[in-house]
Amino acid sequence: RKLGYAILGLGYYATKIIMPRFAECEHSKLVALVSGTPEKLKTFGEQYGIPESHRYSYETFDRIVDNPDVDIVYVITPNGLHRTFTERAAKAGKHVMCEKPMATSAADCQAMIAACKKAGRKLMIGxxxxxxxxxxxxxxxxxxxxxxxxxxxxxxxGFTIGDPTQWRLKKALSGGGSLMDIGIYSLNAARYLTGEEPVAVNAMESTDRSNPRFKEVEDIINFQLLFPSGATAQCGSAYTANFNRYRVSGPKGWIELDPATSYQGQSMRAALGGPPAPREPAPQAKNQFSAQLDHLSECILTGREPIVSGEEGLKDLRVIEAIYRAAREGRTVKL
Ligand code: NAD
Known part of the structure; x- marks a missing residue:
């Protein structure tokens, strides 16, 4: 069975990356659209065969409660709006997929988890x-x-951020700079590679505040994490440098991905007791986007919790807040 998704927020990631990927899904289909722009509702509604009855503005969105075709609302707006749309979706009785970062504060993440729990609906982060x-x-x-x-x-x-007027550079909508948007991949990778939660954080920021792009948010913020096992992570995050990689090392060898978390083109090298060599992973049945969409549908159909639930999003935001504090106060912050 295929569950129905409503996509909320028809920006770049929603329309260019996610919506085309329903074609490869086994358990998910696109059935509704939510946008503040009538022209986008018309264009994408026609392109994807979504009838007018299944197109919503942000004002009419709450009426989605009466649409039994919609099982899941996927929130793909600027970060500062994730909480309110997640709460409204849960109140309308829908399960929620929400983009990363889950919200702009740990307190907002907790409110989102509570809202979905109260509604008896699942919450997964992208x-x-x-x-x-x-x-x-x-x-x-x-x-x-x-x-x-x-x-x-x-x-x-990191990547080079362009247009100084975009929402990513407005603190109210983004919650912060490169760390919220792209550095979160360094943090999240350090957590899933170790399988541990950090217990202490150091951080150092470098931002040219005279640059019009960085009036409100940070550019570079590098941070260190200490894990309970004694494992350590050196993590970089930047809006003026291009990289996307990780290397994990232990006494017997290392594994490197470069690029690591891009939309496509991942490349792996490893030294596992011998000389470094390229390595091709076991192929996955689906691309990462379709697999992500289907994971939530399967969890709903089988009554399981998503491997990246709201709790995972909250854990990242707690560390992000500690990273900002460590940089601001110039000291190690314990978690
Ligand atoms: P975008 O600017 O292309 O799209 C944002 C959409 O939100 C636009 O359609 C815009 O019209 C709409 N919007 C609604 N209210 C708005 C407001 N008050 N101000 C500005 N825009 C408003 O951004 P995007 O790159 O698609 O990012 C959207 C979300 O997806 C963000 O949370 C981002 O972190 C996340 N994202 C995730 C990935 C990933 O790989 N998982 C990649 C890109 C973006």
């Missing part, structure tokens, strides 16, 4: 790398002991 073949292979190799216990992770995520 951590697509957990469904990507190379990342799945890296986690499996580590859990199988291929490099021994993880001792050190080095990871960097």
């Amino acid at each position: 951590y697509r790398s957990r469904f990507q073949a190379h990342n799945i292979e890296a986690i499996k190799l580590i859990r199988d002991g291929a490099i021994g216990p993880v001792r050190s992770i080095s990871t960097d995520h």
Whole structure:
């Protein structure tokens, strides 16, 4: 059976990356659209065969409660709006997929978890790398002991941000700079590669505040994480440098992905007791986007919890808040 998704927020990621991927889904279909722009509702409604009865504005969105075709609302708006739309979707009796970062504060994440719990609906965060073949292979190799216990992770995520007027550079809508948007991939990877939660954080920020892009949010913020096992992570996050990689090292070897968390083109190298060599992971049946969409549908159909539930989103936001505090106060913050 295929569950019905409503996509809320018809921006770049929704329309260019996610919506075309329903074609490869087994358990998910696109059945409704929610947007503040009537022209987008018309264009994408016609393109995807969504009838007018299944097209909503942000004002009429709450009427989705009366639409039995919609099982899940996928929130793909600027970060600062994730909480309110998640709460409204849950109140309308719908399950929720919400993009990363889950919200702009840990308190908002907690409110979103509470809203979905109260409604008896599932909440999943769009951590697509957990469904990507190379990342799945890296986690499996580590859990199988291929490099021994993880001792050190080095990871960097960044890109050059352009248009100074975009929402990513407005604190009220983004919650912060590169860390909220792209550095979160370094943090999330360090957590899923170790399978542990950090207990202490250091951080250092570098932002040219005279640059019109960085009036409200940070550019570079590098941070270190200490895990309970003694594993450590050096993590980079930037809006003026391009990278997307991680290397995980232990006493028996290392695994490297570069790029690591991109939309496509992941490349893996590993030294597992021998010389470094390229490695091709076991193929996955579906691309990361379709697999992510189907995961929530399957969890709903079978009564399981998503592997990246709201709790996962909350854990990242708690560490993000500690990273900002560590940078601001120039000290190690314990978690
Ligand atoms: P975008 O700017 O392309 O799209 C945002 C959409 O939200 C637009 O359609 C815009 O009209 C709408 N919107 C509604 N209210 C708005 C408001 N008050 N101000 C501005 N826009 C408003 O952004 P995007 O790149 O599609 O990002 C959307 C979300 O998806 C963000 O949370 C982002 O972090 C996430 N994202 C995730 C990935 C991923 O790989 N998982 C990739 C890109 C973006």
